[in-house]
Amino acid sequence: MTETTHTAPAKVPRATAPPPGTAHRSSPPRGSALRRVTPWLFLAVPLALLVTFTYVPVGNMIYYSFTDWDGVSPDRNFTGLDNYEQIFTRPELFRVFFVSFYYLAASAVQIVIALYFATVLSFNLRFRNLFKGILFFPYLINGVAIGFVFLYFFQDGGTLDSVLSWFGADSDHAWLGDPVSANTSLAGVSVWRFTGLNFVLFLGAIQSIPAELYEAAQLDGATRWQQFRHIIAPSIRPVVSLSVILAISGSLAVFEIPYIMTGGATGTTTFVIQTVKLAFQFNKTGLASAAAVVLLLIILLITWIQRRLVPDEKVDLV
């Protein structure tokens, strides 16, 4: 450490050999200016990327939301709050949020399943790593592929129907045929896809619990359920609350799976699909931008409320 501080100035001749008398005034600012700039130089590339690909587009989107731009025309007129007024005065634009409840319910199921498997697989089991792999695998597949796979799965006489018929249940049900069944099926696909992610988050949190705690608990004669209730559950609370936030914002912004599988037909339109359609089918880029801004604000609001209700406490088990 000391060596570097001594040798570093030596490499900058001007700083080490200042004219006598001025040494104390001129050299420290030069050195400290460079020192102050250095972190920014390191940050320049990531910041430039961040600004170019995140803040400028978001800024543009907010700007478009105050115009009547159609997405193509070189002309656009400033229309003030008109787009926002439309969003809040047209109930049909908000009705699509009901579809999110299917996904919200599915997220609850998903968290429970993930928590169950994470707990079970955190104990010593045979083929533990194989099961971990199987559970996490769906999350690695890309959403478009999943959409297509499940389209065949739900088809009339497709995989689901043939599997059911092996068990003698010859259902003649059109799985994507009516809104309730279609939304439930799609939410099911989403559970299948994202359980792995929650599972890994929970598993990581559970495995960071010191092993002595379990030993002590076992010595005290605690059952597995009691271990879960009093050791595991409290220690993974922050991760669970993170999962809940992700689940809520995820359910409000579902897009990929319903868009690929049904294109929003039969009452499966979500808010994001509706926004995309406004922008790219009806050329209402201004209105769609406003809708996107509103969605962003809603998610921020929900996150804020959630953080107020369930503040992040420091977990201290020991």
Place this chain on the structure above:
Amino acid sequence: MGKKKTLTGALLAAAIMTVAGCSGQGAASGETAKAPADPADASGTIKVLTHRTDLVQNGTMDKYAAEFNKTYPEVKVRFEALTDYEGEVKIRMNTEDYGDVLMIPAAVAKNDYPKFFAPLGSTAELGDRYRFSDKAEVGGKVYGVSTFGTANGFLYNKAVWKKAGITDWPATPEEFVDDLKTIKSKTDSVPYYTNFKDGWPLTAWSNNIGSVTCDAKANDKLAGPVSPWKRGSELHTIDSLLHDIVEGGLSEKDPNTTNWEASKDMIARGKVATMQLGSWAITQMRAAAEKAGTDPDDIGFMPFPARKDGKYCAVLASDYQQAVNIHSDHKTAARAWVDWFTEKSGFPAKEGAVPALRSAPMPDTLEDFVDNDVNFLERSEAETGAVNAIDNAAEIGLNKPDYRQKLVDTARGAQQGSLSDFFADLDKRWNEAAGTVAP
């Protein structure tokens, strides 16, 4: 603190510059893209944007380019095929880089054509020569030439219809539905396939506007608060027919899992009896029949079941139109390509579609129509701009699948509500939107 401020300032300046850069458009001149007087005058490399990924991949387009080079040796033609043509080109229209020749995307409003495309000539010059030229006409100038046009109607498997004992084309929508019922009871085929999942085959129903009452201007008449779905109107007849087919259980069981590619094989094998499509699909279905080992001649095409004075009518609508980029550096070469492709390439005949060139004959796919004296009408596009503006403002989408998907869902009970309420709601939205859009 001061550092922070300068940095924020710099970021802000960068952001503003980017915004300005995005909205800035190069100065565009209204100079006409003239055809070269001598083929040797046209030179340079031109890029053609196309939605026909299939033809670019299998080398068909390159063969056209090679043929083109025999006349215009100095021009090098390159193709850029885009799978999501509409989506990608729409975004590129904000720059100057959208090829030298491109298909006019549906997203561009008609009145904006002069801002994006070089004029190709006056209506007087081109109107007599080409069909559908009024679709791309703004202020007396034509901005695009159609690649080809199609007649709309019902593609059907003749063998299946014959097996059900039907040989004559139905003359009314009621007869059509009755025929489908006969097919359902007498054969194992699904009488009608909606192609609901892929969506766009549902949009083709709108191309029947005009065929019902034999009126080439039917589409133009929608420009205004005219309640397009009122009883007896074109759209009322067209959409009621679709509704009745689905309500009668004459279409496939689970529309959400339909598959366009698979449907070609299904109609070729006679598993499906009928589909509503443009005449361009005939060649594809016949190819599918050959592949499936069935008789390609079994694929037939019938007009919309409505007659006027004892004659069927088929409205011809234009497919994509080729235009020349106003920012192109090789407008002459680009124009040479457009002219050659429209007149000399033989592309429409090969696709079995109606050629844009008036003097060229009808394709053999429409033989049945010609033999049965079907009245061909060229759809008037005089008010298309206004109709599209109302359509978008109302968020209905005559050429988008959504409202017809909802119609199908209503018909099969997956969506609540009655047909008359559904039409009333559409009328209300249309009329309200017509009030907000400047004529």
